[in-house]
Amino acid sequence: MKAYRAAILRFSTDDRTAIYDEDGLLVIGPDATGRQVVRAVGAYSSLAGDFPGVAVEHLPGRILAPGFVDLHIHFPQTDVIGSPAEGLLPWLDNFTFPHESRFVDAAYAREVAIVFLDELLRNGVTTALTFATSHPSSVDALFEASKARGLRMITGKVLQDRHSPDGVRDHTEQSLIDTEALINRWHGVDRLGYAITPRFAPSCTDAQLRGAGELAAKYKDVWIQSHVAENLDEVKWARELFPASRSYLSIYNDFGLMRERAIYAHCIHFDDEDRALMRDTGTAAAVSPTSNLFLGSGFFDYAGADRVGFKYGLASDVGGGTSFSPFHTMLAAYYVGREGQTKPGLSIPPHQLWWQHTAGAAEALGLAGTVGNLQPGCEADFIVLNPRATPLLARKTQQSRNLEELLFAMIVLGDDRLIERVVISGAR
Numbered sequence: 417m418k419a420y421r422a423a424i425l426r427f428s429t430d431d432r433t434a435i436y437d438e439d440g441l442l443v444i445g446p447d448a449t450g451r452q453v454v455r456a457v458g459a460y461s462s463l464a465g466d467f468p469g470v471a472v473e474h475l476p477g478r479i480l481a482p483g484f485v486d487l488h489i490h491f492p493q494t495d496v497i498g499s500p501a502e503g504l505l506p507w508l509d510n511f512t513f514p515h516e517s518r519f520v521d522a523a524y525a526r527e528v529a530i531v532f533l534d535e536l537l538r539n540g541v542t543t544a545l546t547f548a549t550s551h552p553s554s555v556d557a558l559f560e561a562s563k564a565r566g567l568r569m570i571t572g573k574v575l576q577d578r579h580s581p582d583g584v585r586d587h588t589e590q591s592l593i594d595t596e597a598l599i600n601r602w603h604g605v606d607r608l609g610y611a612i613t614p615r616f617a618p619s620c621t622d623a624q625l626r627g628a629g630e631l632a633a634k635y636k637d638v639w640i641q642s643h644v645a646e647n648l649d650e651v652k653w654a655r656e657l658f659p660a661s662r663s664y665l666s667i668y669n670d671f672g673l674m675r676e677r678a679i680y681a682h683c684i685h686f687d688d689e690d691r692a693l694m695r696d697t698g699t700a701a702a703v704s705p706t707s708n709l710f711l712g713s714g715f716f717d718y719a720g721a722d723r724v725g726f727k728y729g730l731a732s733d734v735g736g737g738t739s740f741s742p743f744h745t746m747l748a749a750y751y752v753g754r755e756g757q758t759k760p761g762l763s764i765p766p767h768q769l770w771w772q773h774t775a776g777a778a779e780a781l782g783l784a785g786t787v788g789n790l791q792p793g794c795e796a797d798f799i800v801l802n803p804r805a806t807p808l809l810a811r812k813t814q815q816s817r818n819l820e821e822l823l824f825a826m827i828v829l830g831d832d833r834l835i836e837r838v839v840i841s842g843a844r
């Protein structure tokens with residue numbers, strides 16, 4: 417066992433509130449199955465006596481916090497970040513599809529997988545639900561690289577058998593055979609998980625969506641990920657392609673692709689029937705604010721989501737998103753919350769922004785109590801923050817009068833410089 421003495425941020429398991437020990441103790445050790453987990457956490461003064469003989473590393477002035485969970489990102493778009501376009505559909509055609517076609521080359525996929533994981537970890541992101549490309553080799557590349565580092569990562573081969581150019585378009589029957597083979601090869605190996613990954617309804621034939629739904633029913637603990645209701649042109653197109661479905665979202669439900677462990681990016685242009693469908697099926701939204709602001713897609717309606725009561729968490733959506741940094745994503749989520757012209761505007765409290773990128777995102781994945789928190793039993797993936805990492809952060813955080821002010825100073829001013837150390841399964 418090993419222990420750390422520092423300030424500690426974690427979240428209540430009953431609600432979304434933050435728990436903060438200014439002088440805390442985090443004790444890490446193996447559980448019955450040998451996984452490195454949190455064995456105890458709390459105030460140093462009350463816990464220290466319970467662990468005689470356990471080495472304690474003292475980190476004065478530092479904050480231990482759960483590793484961030486990114487609920488939606490595209491690892492093959494690491495190099496697409498920052499590509500200007502006239503909205504979503506031109507961005508796909510002019511930048512994203514040409515780039516993703518390169519992942520047919522396994523060596524190239526392996527190279528980008530390493531850059532991608534390096535960048536996630538530099539930014540304190542320890543778990544991600546990420547798209548691969550339509551090439552099975554891209555999935556193998558990311559799983560191999562994640563396994564080598566002991567990371568909890570979830571990905572899947574993209575399904576797109578129509579309305580996609582040569583080089584990324586797949587074949588209906590083979591795409592489903594490949595998906596099932598990848599599930600059997602990777603799902604549940606170490607900390608890896610597979611996600612059935614239709615790109616979005618307009619890129620998939622009925623037969624491909626039906627096959628994906630059948631796999632989702634057969635492999636119930638496998639994840640599902642896709643996009644929905646990001647932009648109005650896309651919504652219109654999806655409605656034209658699937659006129660029998662009540663809404664864009666309900667296309668997915670009609671093919672058996674909404675359930676627990678199903679995560680849909682964006683979820684912007686919804687009505688209350690869509691929101692109720694999310695809630696009733698246990699489906700979660702990956703809110704992607706930097707991407708939505710960058711592409712001018714619209715604003716996620718937090719008040720609507722909470723009024724009806726469906727699950728959501730935060731996501732970078734790189735390369736539509738503009739940053740790997742959870743601090744940039746949390747700040748953009750604040751802007752999106754504030755917007756009050758197309759929906760009710762509200763100020764999301766800082767601890768709630770943080771919750772959406774840690775414990776809330778984990779809950780959306782069905783991994784509450786596994787990652788995204790530092791409660792006893794959680795896997796020992798955490799970050800060490802230095803709130804004095806820059807001169808302005810040092811000035812600002814020293815003047816914080818309470819936890820909300822401290823968290824908001826880091827959200828507004830923070831980036832990868834705040835992340836001093838990343839610990840995966842109890843190891844640096």
Ligand SMILES: [Zn+2]
Nearest residue numbers: 490643681733
């Ligand atoms: Zn996306």
